[in-house]
Amino acid sequence: MTVEFIGMIHHRQASEIHPPSSMILDRGYIRDFAQAAEAGGFDRVLVGYFADGPDGFLVASAAAAHTERLSFLVAHRPGYVSPTLAARKFATLDQITGGRAAIHVITGGDDADQFRDGDTLTKEERYERTDEYVGILKQIWTEPGPTADHEGKYYRFKGASTAIRCAQEPRIPIYFGGASDSALRVSAKHADVYALWGETHDQVREIVARLRAEAARHGRTLRFSLSFRPILARTEDEAWARAERIKQRIVELRAKAGLVAKVPANEGSRRLLAAAAMGERLDKRLWTGAALATGARGNTTSLVGTPEQVAEALCDYYDLGVTTFLIRGFDPLEDNIDYGRHLLPLTKKLIAERSASRVAAE
Numbered sequence: 001m002t003v004e005f006i007g008m009i010h011h012r013q014a015s016e017i018h019p020p021s022s023m024i025l026d027r028g029y030i031r032d033f034a035q036a037a038e039a040g041g042f043d044r045v046l047v048g049y050f051a052d053g054p055d056g057f058l059v060a061s062a063a064a065a066h067t068e069r070l071s072f073l074v075a076h077r078p079g080y081v082s083p084t085l086a087a088r089k090f091a092t093l094d095q096i097t098g099g100r101a102a103i104h105v106i107t108g109g110d111d112a113d114q115f116r117d118g119d120t121l122t123k124e125e126r127y128e129r130t131d132e133y134v135g136i137l138k139q140i141w142t143e144p145g146p147t148a149d150h151e152g153k154y155y156r157f158k159g160a161s162t163a164i165r166c167a168q169e170p171r172i173p174i175y176f177g178g179a180s181d182s183a184l185r186v187s188a189k190h191a192d193v194y195a196l197w198g199e200t201h202d203q204v205r206e207i208v209a210r211l212r213a214e215a216a217r218h219g220r221t222l223r224f225s226l227s228f229r230p231i232l233a234r235t236e237d238e239a240w241a242r243a244e245r246i247k248q249r250i251v252e253l254r255a256k257a258g259l260v261a262k263v264p265a266n267e268g269s270r271r272l273l274a275a276a277a278m279g280e281r282l283d284k285r286l287w288t289g290a291a292l293a294t295g296a297r298g299n300t301t302s303l304v305g306t307p308e309q310v311a312e313a314l315c316d317y318y319d320l321g322v323t324t325f326l327i328r329g330f331d332p333l334e335d336n337i338d339y340g341r342h343l344l345p346l347t348k349k350l351i352a353e354r355s356a357s358r359v360a361a362e
Contacts, residue, residue, distance in 0.1 A: 003318060003351050005344055006073060006225070007037045007336055008328040009045040009063060011054045016294060017249040017330050025054050027062065033333055034063035037070055040340015041348075044071035046326060049106055051116035057089055064097045071100040073175060077108050078133035079126065080117050084160045086133075087140035090172055091164045099167035104175040104195070105134060107183065109266025127182035129154045134174065134190045141171035175225065179207070179268040188214035188222070193324055195225035197268050198301035200275050201283050201320060208321045225324035226317055227299040229290065230310050232338060239304045246330050247289040254293070261295030272296035285313035290330075299328070307342035314347045315354060 013029055014020035037045050045063070047056040060072040074093070076086065094101035107130045108114045109123065121129060132152045139148055140162050147159045166172045176183070176191035184207075187194045194211050196204070208224055215222050231246065233239035254261075264270055273296045276288035281304075291300040303310045314325055327343070329335020 002323065003348060004043045004225075004324040005041065005339075005347075006324060006326040007033075007042045007045040007339075008326065008332075009033050009037070009047055009059070010332060011059055013332060015330050015332055016290065016300070017246055017253065018332075019253065029333070030059060030063050031066045033336060034067050034070060036333065036337050036340065038067045040337060041344045042070065042336075042340065044073050044100070044102065046073045046104060047075060049075035049077055051113050057093060060093060060101070061096065064100060069100075071102060072097065073102045073104045075104040075106050077106050077114075077117075077119075078130045079119050079121070083133045083136035083155060084140060084157060087137045088161075088164045090137070091141060091166045094166045094168060094172050095164070097167075101166075101168075102173040102175060103137070104177060105130065105191070106177050107186075109178065109180070109268070111265065123180070124182060127178075127180075127186055131186045131189065134186070138171060138174075138190070141166055177268070179266070179271055183267070184211055184214055187211065188220065189218050191222055193223045193225050195227065195324070195326065197272055197299050198226055198228040198286065198303070199271060200278070200286060201316065203271060203275060204317060204320050204322065223324060224322045225326055226322045227326040227328075228314075229299065229302040229330060230327050230335070230339065230343060231287070231302045231304045231330070232307050232310060232335075232343065234306065236305050236309060239306065239309075243287050243289060243302060243304045247293055250290055250293045261293070264296055269296040269298075272301055275301070283313075283316075285310060299326070307346050311343060311346035311350055314343075315350045318351055319354075 011030060012020055012023055012026040047060045049056055056074045060074050064072060090101055090103055107126050132154050136150055136155060140160060143162045146162060148162050149158045173192045174190060175193045175195050176187040177195045179196060188211055196207060211222055231239055231243045233242050272291045275282060276292040280289045281287060285303040285305050287302040287304045294300050303313045327339060
């Protein structure tokens, strides 16, 4: 199996240790980050969905204009844009970029955040809608006829155009996030790649087994993606010292802003906190310090060590069935460049060597 590396591009410089500037959209930063990711060997970058941020389709288009090979994984919350229109938007992006688009389906686990854009459905209703929504996307992208009809609980249409096709055949890749039972059920039915945050080896084994069993019921197989915030340094001691400085900076900034970690609304965050409850250092390289300090809001677990040590840790997850790694740093642009120079080539080399050894042993 080949390994895929995904970065995460933001519309400005910001992270848990870097308060955002007043500039909402920094075109130069988008350009520099995209070009650095492409030069570093990333396969694609995730464009996140934020209820208070710029439109992801347009951010991806802007970044694509400054790159030639880098692909774009655009996060999309079903429900705010009709599925027929969303299908055309993603197909158009795929055509404009020459087959470099993918969708990351985010149903949404926080009721308050969903309501910022006017969504009042319950979490279970949202996943039910997502099931219907993604089915429609696939229908519009692959329907053989010039038009498509649909009669469902959340959507009804007749004669929807299927003229705008994806450049990729038969359609763009579908990534799916969410760790609740409903998320796993819909992922198994629709996703090409199931994405989860950086968890322990035991947690990954458990959820991979569940997804594979659920997907088998639909006659399908999935690929798996894992998200980390690698913290690298010249020596292991220096890397752990850097991790501690990052945690202290997070605590300092959150205290200054009056932020208090709350009980998370989504299952993915609860899984990270369950790991954090077992300790800050797990499975040799897994660090939960930032997750604990932030209440596990988003992708906040790290692999800590030298580039060689973190590459070996990624290979351990590869052996568990993970073939996609979404990695981003607390110093976003600088870490992005560092990953491309050191971590990506080392990991690809180690995985190639492991794969060759297995083939030779068969």
